[in-house]
Amino acid sequence: MTTIRNHDADEPARLRTAMVDELRGDPITSEAVADAMTAVPRHLFAPEVSLQEAYESNTAVPVKRDGDGLTLSSLSAPHLQATMLEQAAIRSGMNVLEIGSMGYNAALLQELVGPAGHVTSVDIDPDIVERARTGLTQAGYERVDVILADAEHGVPASAPYDRIIVTFDSPDIPPAWLKQLTGDGRLVVPLRMKGITRSIAFDRDGAGLISRSYRLCRFVPVQGQGAHDRRRLTLDTGVYLTVEDSDEAGFDVTALRQALHEPTSNAWPGAVFDMPDELELFLLTNSPRMALLHASQERIDGGLLTAATRLGVPALIAHDGSFAYRIKRASQDSDTGFECGVIAHGPSAADVAEQYGQLLLRWAENFRRRDAASIRYLPAQADTPPEPELGGVVRKRHGSIAVSWPPNSGTAGGTPA
Structure with a gap:
């Protein structure tokens, strides 16, 4: 059911500014991401909730559930979306693929790539595709291509991509994603390993990928051919x-x-x-x-x-x-x-x-610091990575994840949870 909203015309802009101010420093560290999140009217992509809830920095909006109440699709919290956009380091003129569509994040991507760039967003659910298209049209981002397809295969028609951003919990990295990434491209993916998920920014490294950063995250599970129960x-x-x-x-x-x-x-x-x-x-x-x-x-x-x-x-x-x-x-x-x-x-x-x-x-x-680990991904056709001296290898259907812990004399404290 759509929430009926009564608010003055300036209220959404005030709420966006307040949201961005709250996110500055962590996770927003660039003016480009701050400007994008200030510009895009998030509430148009979240008609189920109140205006205030649409702009709460740590609140996700469930959109679709199965018969048991499990969330199948949701609009991620602004904090998480900002985190992944900063990991992606998107520049003007880039060609970007978003895997898992809800509309809002695609609009942010369009702001970041600008008129010279291009954004393709793909989802397996026709209801979500229609919802994304509607929201993007209402918000004025009609240049985004929203495609109905199984994300396991990417979108070869618009490849290669400078950046690929995945917005669901992924148990593996399908070969198509690697194939459709440019030689100096970056893949940001919530990758599941040993029962936990981290949003990992991967760059090309020979036949595989090497992490540049990783962050705690939580997403709905992948659907379609790539689905794999825990x-x-x-x-x-x-x-x-x-x-x-x-x-x-x-x-x-x-x-x-x-x-x-x-x-x-x-x-x-x-x-x-x-x-x-x-x-x-x-x-x-x-x-x-x-x-x-x-x-x-x-x-x-x-x-x-x-x-x-x-x-x-x-x-x-x-x-x-x-x-x-x-x-x-x-x-x-x-x-x-x-x-x-x-x-x-x-x-x-x-x-x-x-x-x-x-x-x-x-x-x-x-190793008591952020980003202490180095995470490497090698596809199945590459040589199996050796067990690191400190760390381990997680074997997947399409490849292997090697997590190692390089020595570093510095440590940095954090906040206990």
């Missing part, structure tokens, strides 16, 4: 692991189920708790025996697992089914006010807790 190993009612296909065979589910109900072992190695998104990426990519552990609120309230598992926490899994995961507590000795600890289950709980604690210390002492 793999789950159920350990008990309301308790499961999220795993990659290649990980599943290495975990003894029977042993894990037994360990889940055994007495626990706690350890506090003295590692600061900070930047949980960076810490999460480090933990998941530094052992092939790491997986995300989830528990329902009911199992947490019942004391089976702690609150750290509600949204998923990296768990280190021993061969005998013992496992450990990260917890935190307030600490006056930490410069963030919090420290990391470990809780472990199973017959070798003390040993696996110690191993986990060493990883926490290693991150806190050497």
Whole structure:
């Protein structure tokens, strides 16, 4: 249902200016992105919500749901859209492909590429395509081409592209996207690996891609040929692991189920708790025996697992089914006010807790900063990347993701979450 709005003509402009002012510094760092977001009337692309809600910097607008209430399409929050636009570093005159259309982001892209550039936006859902076209027409951005197609194949008719920006959770990078990217092009994609998703800005690097930045993000899942359900190993009612296909065979589910109900072992190695998104990426990519552990609120309230598992926490899994995961507590000795600890289950709980604690210390002492990891993508036809000395390789259907952690003597604190 469309919300009836009564507002003066200047109110949308005031709200856009306030939104941009709030986003300046983080994530908006360029005048080009600030100007684009000041110019585009976002509320025309979000008729379901109030004018004020359309311009809330951290609010996404759900647009379409399935029969179970799962969001299939949404207009992303301005904060996330600004983040990805800054990652893309779009310049005037570029040819840009947006994969996943809602109209508003395509309008921002048109502002950035200017009259000499071109924007193509593709989506698999005819309702979303029609919605995007309507919004773009109402907002005056009729030069954007909105295409109905499966994004797995890109849009070859308008290729090659200087920039490709993907606006859904993608389990892999289809060959067509690489093929349609220019030799010095950049791909910004919310890439799923080890159960988590990061918006990664990739540049060309030989046969593959190398990251220039990555940021925490959350998107609706891909539809169409590229769709791939998350793999789950159920350990008990309301308790499961999220795993990659290649990980599943290495975990003894029977042993894990037994360990889940055994007495626990706690350890506090003295590692600061900070930047949980960076810490999460480090933990998941530094052992092939790491997986995300989830528990329902009911199992947490019942004391089976702690609150750290509600949204998923990296768990280190021993061969005998013992496992450990990260917890935190307030600490006056930490410069963030919090420290990391470990809780472990199973017959070798003390040993696996110690191993986990060493990883926490290693991150806190050497990699506690933004963009500490280097993420490389190699397509399947290229040589399989070797396991890095510090990091790991995640194998996908179309290629492999190698995450490494180059040494750096500098560290930078963040804000605990």
